[in-house]
Amino acid sequence: MNHHPLNRRHLLQMAAAGGTAALWPQAQAQSVWPSRAITLIAPNAPGGPADTLARVVTTSLSQQLGTSVVVDNKPGAAGKIGIQAMLRAPRDGHVVAVTSVTAMSALPVFDPQVGYRSPEDFEPLVLAVRTPAVWCVHPSLGVKNLAQLVALAKSKPGVLNYASFGTNSSSHLAQEDFFRRVDIRLTHVPYKGESEGMTALLSNQVQVMMISGAAKPHVEAGKLTALATTSADTWEVFPKLVTASRSGVLQLAHYSYEPWLGFSAAAGTPAETVTRLQNALRDALRTPEAQATLGKLGYRVVAGSAQDMRNAIEQDMTLYRVLLRSGRVSVS
Structure with a gap:
């Protein structure tokens, strides 16, 4: 009777299909992302620029990616502690x-113990914002103005103290670069973040x-006196305040400073995951809520590409190498 071979083939097909089906949940589980909550590390204290940016995007990210997004503050060492924590994670x-x-x-220029290479050890995601300062x-x-500050500092070299986010942080380096341009010297006092420095x-x-x-x-409360902005043109946060380039100090005629913040993953993150993160982050930055919140704080939303961040990294590293050679700052 010839129905047995057919049954046997049918059974073999079913067995093969069953084996494939048994493997499918495992393969699917390996490819599904996200499979748990996403941790967004802010490498500074609550209230600082990185923390502010992180919290602005969490709600939209959570909705888009279908999982919770948790901000994890890891301040200290000018952000190195938080970045190293990300690079140690899976x-x-x-x-x-x-x-x-x-x-x-x-x-990467000033700290031989930084523990990572930039940008090689990272997967830049989005150049998020630029943040002028005052x-x-x-x-x-x-x-009452920069010219008066420069004159006072020249008359009392090293007597005035200035605060930064930490030794060899962008805050420290930007201020020393400014002092280098106008040939004054102030005493540096580093803090863990902007909020601590501002309290001081x-x-x-x-x-x-x-x-x-x-x-x-x-x-606005009169507790601080604003002298000038670092923006290239009028800054919406202080629309009546002069820019440093228009302050009357000749050495600052072409000066501007607008540091950036972005989002990065570690190098080696799967390409599909990187693409989803990039799209979700750009969409989160473009929401009316994010635009309004960041705008009020003086952030200029860029929502730029990974290549935009790579370009910014390389340009700034070039500038920092020049500052290092000036002797104003040293390798820590």
Whole structure:
């Protein structure tokens, strides 16, 4: 009877299909992303620029990716602690970080113990924002513009203190680059983040600091005196305040400073995951809520590409190598 061979073939086909089906859930589980909550590391204290940017995008990211997004603050060492934590995590896209000009461009030049290479060890995702700053002083200093500050500092070299986000952070380097241009010397006092530095300025522990848009309420309350912005043109946060380039200080005629923040994963993150993260982050930055919140704080939303970030990294590293050669700052 010839129905047995047919049954046998049928059974073999079923067995093969069953074997494939048994393997399918395992293969599917390996390819599904995200499979758990996403950790977004902010390498500074709560309230700082990276923390602010991280929290602005979490709701939209969570909705787009279908999982919770948790901000994990890891301050200290000018952002190095947080970045190293991301690079130690599994490179599957479940741990990403806010990355700054400090972490990506400054530390690789100035810190031999940074523990990573830039940009080789990263998968840049999105160049998110640029953040002009404002030069502020404690009101007790009695200066009203940059020219007066420069004159006072020249008359008292090293006497005035200024705050930064940490040694060899972008804040430290940008301020020293500024002082180099106008040939003055102030004493550097590093803090773990902008909020701590601003607290020190408000209490007159330091007298000078370049600050983000977070300075606005303190300026409006008369607790800080704003001298000039670092933006190339009028900054919406301080529309009536002169830019440094128009302050009357000749050495600053072509000066501007607008540091950037972005998002990065670790090198080796799967390409499909990288693409989904990039699309989700750009969409999150373009929401009306994000635009409004970031705009009020003085952030200029860029939502640029990974290549935009790579270009920014290389340009800033070139500038920092020049600053290193000047002798104003040293390798830590």
